[in-house]
Amino acid sequence: MDQLEEKTINTKHIYKGAIIDVTVDDVQLPNGEQSKRELVKHPGAVAVIALTDDNKLLMVKQYRKPMESSSIEIPAGKLEEGEEPILTARRELEEETGYTTDQLHYITSFYSSPGFSDEYLHLYWTDQVTKLEIRPDLDEDEFVELYEADIAQIDEWIKKKEIQDLKTLFAVQYLKLNK
């Protein structure tokens, strides 16, 4: 029993989209009163810390419409329905970087923004990557630039705010603590 639980009394469906669904739930609070919760449902995602043979981190620059700017991040992508997260991770690594691996190791999972969204990310790492002869196609609305960066370069990008993505900042700290 979770004494802080907020029980759902009613769910109002606001929007069913390609990636997100939005609902507004009426909930019963622990004190018996009612309130509303705006909820963004997301299919979940993966992200990959991938190090090359010369210890560079594979990173991709892409336009992030919510930021209205480009953002340098570790490779990542949404889960497809029924797809095992570790397979999503390998697929996204291949599509976004042109590298593959058969040595993906699970690190942890986390909620990116649990106040309003159920987006749940699974993080993997590998230091065993090989370049594909033929790079698979990206999604048709996806445009990325590939970088292979050392820590000094990454710290410079953080300073210049070219990296402002929380999962990537977490990954960089993880590398500093563990590699």
Next chain:
Amino acid sequence: MDQLEEKTINTKHIYKGAIIDVTVDDVQLPNGEQSKRELVKHPGAVAVIALTDDNKLLMVKQYRKPMESSSIEIPAGKLEEGEEPILTARRELEEETGYTTDQLHYITSFYSSPGFSDEYLHLYWTDQVTKLEIRPDLDEDEFVELYEADIAQIDEWIKKKEIQDLKTLFAVQYLKLNK
């Protein structure tokens, strides 16, 4: 000029809520084709790393409806319109923990989930906190439990998945790297 830029051609307003607004934008891609972007607008937020005199981290447990479970996190909260982030940080610290400080130091800012949301978080730290004689009221729909935790306790919570919030996991790594 950002060559990866996605220009907005049209914005469709889907939902205007208490915390989030949702739009679907038609965008022009770098190759001239069009696509849609689902966007969740958020007012932005703050989070605080607050250490007590005996080097414990102030943490709050609260129910997170998107997770359908309780979550242990560092104190955090949304920006009020026109409020300086550092003042939001002190206010949220006071409301959620009953401690205050006049020594908040800025660490960094980040996007929690830049694929679909513009939520931008400002992170602060302090190791100078004092207990308020009278704890200010929380929002009327907010229920939290306060913890003062050392690193061993925090690592145990991470292992048990009682901490799965990305900003909190980032903050814990930050402490390990910097304090």
